[in-house]
Amino acid sequence: MRIVDLRSDTVTKPSPEMWEALRSLGNSKLGDDVEGEDPTVNDLEEKAAKVVGKEAALLVTSGTQGNLISLLSQTNPGDEIMIEKRSHIYGHEVGSTARLGGLMICTFSSDKGVPNLDNLQDMIRNREDIHQPPTTLISQENTHNYHGGVIINPEDLQKMKNFADINKLKFHMDGARIFNAAIGLNVPVTEFTKHVDSVMFCLSKGLSCPVGSIVAGSKDFISKARRYRKMLGGGMRQAGIIAVFGLIALEPKWIQRLEEDHKNAKLLAECIKTYNLPVKIHTPDTNIVIVELMKKIEISKIITEFGKEGVLAFSISKDKIRFVTHYGLNENDIEFASEKIGKVLTKFI
Ligand SMILES: Cc1ncc(COP(=O)(O)O)c(C=O)c1O
The missing domain is CATH 3.90.1150.10 (Aspartate Aminotransferase, domain 1)
Structure with missing residues (x-):
């Protein structure tokens, strides 16, 4: 029976070029990534950081893990973080921010993913008041899955970045499908990523790798993220066997x-x-x-x-x-x- 599977872009299989790259991967291209010794992972992380215009990047097991690592690395337990109501982090990551991060979540509504910043301003906690948890981070999903893959454009991100700066918030982007946003508006992906402190994107969705996501940001952020990845069981040893697919996926032709x-x-x-x-x-x-x-x-x-x-x-x-x-x-x-x-x-x- 003919089946057309439109459930998700996570059902994708690797391209012939990806298989070819895997076949030509020898032991000399593998090492213990927990020790930072896998040359293929190192190449992928370097390439990924360059593509999204950040100092450093880290290969993680999944988008869910990448989001959690990003939030853990930029907050402290007891902080409050701001997340859009229909976002993946809030609804579909098993409440990990609360369970594992000890974070309070303040949700906001939006117009197809884009928040009203005046409303958001009212939700910011008073840091001087000892009764209140500090608001320390805002997250934006892009493209926004449950709003129908909508693109949050760079101008709106710029406004959110200003808002984050004024309120001393870190700005995270769940960019599981950020390359779809870039291709959708025909602008470089850095037009989106330059506004955020941390970005997570998935190799395993539209880019059709079998496994893996990337988090990217400053060197300091990535060194914290590396510790949290280990804590969460994401230290993967000879992970070049996964990273090799990502090296093909991040070629301009494949993104296009x-x-x-x-x-x-x-x-x-x-x-x-x-x-x-x-x-x-x-x-x-x-x-x-x-x-x-x-x-x-x-x-x-x-x-x-x-x-x-x-x-x-x-x-x-x-x-x-x-x-x-x-x-x-x-x-x-x-x-x-x-x-x-x-x-x-x-x-x-
Ligand atoms: C917007 C968004 N963020 C994060 C994720 C989580 O990715 P993963 O399934 O790799 O954990 C998904 C998965 O569908 C997603 O759509």
């Missing part, structure tokens, strides 16, 4: 390939629109298409029916279905999927 995913997302949204159904199809900024139901329907039934037709998707709330385009899908897959999506939605709505 994300354009295909964005084109496919637009095509998917357009094709679903041709069914003229009473649903809201959000115009995608990047590689995520959200279809919002306007009627009360048990969404899990729709997802199950999609599956029977060979289309895999996730619901992200009781009225929103998320489709993610990624490496390995072509136009024909998108046309096949949209036909099935149209058929199933017509049946339910």
